Amino acid sequence: MAGKRRRNGHRRRNLAAVALLGGVGLTTHDSAKAGGMRREPGPKVNIGKTSSSSEPVTYLADHESYTKDGVATWSGNVQVWQGDQAMRADKIVYDRNSGIMRAMGHIAMIEPDNSTIFTNTLELSNGMHNAIARGIYIRMQDNAKIAANGMRRTDSRINDLSKVIYTACKTCEKNPDKPPFWQIRAYDAKQDSEHKRIEFSHAYLQFFGVPVFYFPLFSMTDPTVKRQSGFLMPGISPHDRYLGTYATIPYYWVINDSQDMTVQALVSTRTGPQISAQYRNNLRFGKIRFTGGVADATRHNTSFLNFLDNRTESTSTTGIQGYARGKVDFVINRNWRAGANVNVASSANYMRDYRITGYGNEVLASDGFVEGFGVGSWARLDAQLYQGLNQGVIQNAQLPFVLPRFSYGFQAQRDPLGGVFSLNTTDFVVYRPEGVNTDRAQIRLNWDRPFHNALGQEWLFTLRLDAAGYQASHYRQQPLYAPIGGTHTSGQFLPTAALKVSWPFMRSFAHGAGVQIIEPIAQIIASPTRFYKPTSLIPNEDSFQYEFTDSTLFSLNRYNGTDRLDSGVRGNIGLHGNWTWHGHVIDFLVGESIQRSIDPYRSPYDGLGHHLSSPVGRIRLSPNRFVDLTVRGRYNPYGKPFDYGEALLNTGVNHFHVNAGYIYEPITPYYLYQQNYRFNQVSRAYSTPISEITAGVNGDYGHYHASVYGRRSLSRKEFVSIGGDVGYANDCFGLDVMFIKQYTFIGGQQRNTTVLFNFTLKTIGTFGING
Incomplete structure (x- = not known):
């Protein structure tokens, strides 16, 4: 009986509210069971979708009272919601004549994007679509937080904030007043919930409360958004051997839920501009990844003496140059799939000058395939193409075109004799211009x-x-x-x-x-x-x-x-x-x-x-x-002590590891076919032994990490590559300084030493400088 009386009591209060407030669009729904209120089915929650002012406002309160001049007072754990917005407060006063609600005490407003606004005083009008507040705190996804002296909301879409602090770092539990690791402190900011942007004006990026950078205007994507079209952080590099001083300006385009593209412009002081793009598409039956670019190259290259002691004339690398790299994978059905890998470039020098991924390889390989799997069987049909990058050593006319190649494998079950039969075949057509x-x-x-x-x-x-x-x-x-x-x-x-x-x-x-x-x-x-x-x-x-x-x-x-x-x-x-x-x-x-x-x-x-x-x-x-x-290894008792050997060592303790390797062979067999070995025209590169050592060390301590690696040819008495990385990372910040040096000669020249300086601010992005 007590539960029944309580349900009836709720019903009376709700009906009274309808009679009193119905003229301004404020209504309530009937109670579902004792001690609670049931909200009638409404629109599904859609992050980023704001509620309409025509939707009813529903409330629930422990106590309510009304005056003759049309003022309603709700108190004691008051809950109000309209569409996908909800709010709780200790007390709310609603003036029917002005249509204004004043909320007081421990206010928490949940937004459609699941962020929450906390304050102690809030004034709302037009339902919950317009608001004014003082001393607010907004908690968003990925631990992002905004604190502001004041807020003005317009049409539930724009929040104008004054005296703003933004950060995604954890607050010190022992000393909450201590400045976070980093924060953005701005004179004011505008949060656009429709376009999912936050714009700061007169902003300072502070570390431990100390200003480091000043931005007259700074715009970022709302942390609730994972993908949004817009300009990404530009990159500026002060010096490069081939590009000089150069800058990159990327733009990210969200085509739809499964496709996006990043377009980047590069301008430099030593050569012509370049435009490049990266396209991604995740399909229900596969995926597409494509990267390409085109540039107006102006750097001239001269002839050079390669390590085979042959003078090689440089190929034309000026004018319109470009590259394309892509990967496609499709699932045809449960047994068959198809795909392709494309890697082409107009020249190795173009890849070197514009820092294209793949420079340093002697060849670029492309292929397309159809592949099937069955019970104990496998089949593949593919075609392969190759492009030589190191024209001083590899001529494109001597590289093969495999058009096509067919491979098939089958393994049967155990037969009555206890044996297992298998069949394999690889058939192909190989064409070489020379x-x-x-x-x-x-x-x-x-x-x-x-x-x-x-x-x-x-x-x-x-x-x-x-x-x-x-x-x-x-x-x-x-x-x-x-x-x-x-x-x-x-x-x-x-x-x-x-x-x-x-x-x-x-x-x-x-x-x-x-x-x-x-x-x-x-x-x-x-x-x-x-x-x-x-x-x-x-x-x-x-x-x-x-x-x-x-x-x-x-x-x-x-x-x-x-x-x-x-x-x-x-x-x-x-x-x-x-x-x-x-x-x-x-x-x-x-x-x-x-x-x-x-x-x-x-x-x-x-x-x-x-x-x-x-x-x-x-x-x-x-x-x-x-x-x-x-x-x-392989020991030779008839000649040299060893004609093959290798070793690999991994050692370390927690937070510190060392790995090292060594390989030896009395020749470099790769270069046997560079010249007519039948008539003892074996190149010096072939007769030079392989004797290389590699080593790497990496460790971490707390938030810090460091690593260094190197590869050196003992027979040629030169390094192949060296590099290292030093960095720091915590819950909201990352810093990496990387050093890379490759000693690969392509086109008679080496790529210069590269230093990468990257730091990441959580929810904002990664900033980088290449030198």
Whole structure:
């Protein structure tokens, strides 16, 4: 009965309010249950949408009273809302004659964008659309806050604020009056809820209460908005080797909910202007990313002497220059997808001068593909194009066009004999304006039958068939340099049988002290012997590098492709060991190959120049969680001590880490095909060993972080690249100073040292200076 009486009491007060205030559009809704009020369904909350003045104003109060001259007083936890705006206060006085509401005491007004205004005195008119307040505090998203001496609201869209302070930093709990890390203090400000902008006039950016920058006018996006069209922060760089003093002016355009574009203008003192754009589109079935630019370049470049000791004339890099870089991915259905990657530029010098991403690479690669996945199968059809950037070393006419390439792989379920069948093929058409042209159809059939016996031995029996057919022309040109000409049709057919056995011995230590494994491994491989003579009609498009290391010791084919195949009768032996205890690890593998026939046309640096190969090995040491070291190499007992080696070290403690690496090889195989190696015209770049060391250190302490890295060629006695970063970051501010130096020569020149100075103010943006 008590609940029923209370519901009836609410109803009487609401109906009385309707009778008293209905003439000015202020109405109430009926109570839903005891002790509360139910609001009738209204418009959905839409961030950024203001309520209409024609919508009713609803209220709820603990106490209410009325006077004969039309003044209503509500007190005791008063709640008022209109559309998507809501307010609570200790007391509200409403004058029906003037249409003014005066709210007092602990006022909190919730806006449609979910921000909240706090004050102690507030006067409203026209429902809740016009207001005047003194001493307000606004809390917005991302911990953004505004404090002002006064506010005037117009039509629920414009808030004019006086004596304003804005920040997104946390307030000190021990000393709330202490200035935040940073704040903007302005004479006045205008908050536009319709266009989602906040404009400050006569503003100072202060750090710890100390003015640092002055802005006569400063405009920013409202923190409630994640995407909005408008100008972004401009960038100014005082000095650049190729651009001089330059400035960038970016504009961000929100096309719709899934698309946007950033257009940027660049003007400099040493060359012509550039306009560039970045386009993004997130589709329901894929995404598009595209970046491009065009410039009127005015810098002239001269000829230069490359590291092959050849004088190279510089290509034309003046006038209209441009670049395009894009990526497209589409999901056709649950089994198929398609995409493309585009990377093109008018010249490397243009990329260097205008700081285009990708400068420093020797080639730009582009491709388009269609790819499908099934149960145990995979297929891909693609096309590949390449553009050489370092014209002193790589000529575009010698780069291949792969139009097209088809790859397919299939693996069956285990058959009744206990084996697993797989099929792989990679077929392509390769065209070079200057070089070998190749058409290839290739297939690999493989059958693996694993089994084990009562002694714990693990066996693997393999049958493999490799077959390929070719039609090629221009054999005398790169990369074959064969002493034959004309167009030829050829093929190869290689059956292989292999048997591999491993016998792991394991023991456990008492009290969970660890596990130790010793595993001897042996393998025998048999196939017809095949040597690839200089006059061979079999082209070579994917097997330029022969890798005999611990990772390929038991591989049936140790080339990185299928145009060249390992053949003959050979055996491989190895010993694998592992000891793990209390999180510590020691793991190693050593082994070598025994071969019946020696290929006289193979590189003298591959470790297979004798019947008993050079031993290969790997060891990983992780004595504790602070150190992890991996070393691998190939020892040559017949010549130089080592003809391959590398090491990788990671060590550190909390907040401090060190990583280092080293790699050695007696040649640089990449440059073998730069000149006709068949007639001993091997370049100096090829005969120079690879001996490089890399190292990096990074650490952090509290809000501070720092890192430094370097890469140096010991054989060439020069650095490849160095860099570092020092920064500070807290809840509302970030500062980074980065240093980058690349020693890559393209077009006979290096890019100069780059220093990047960036600082970020939360909810406002990132400011940067490049030098």
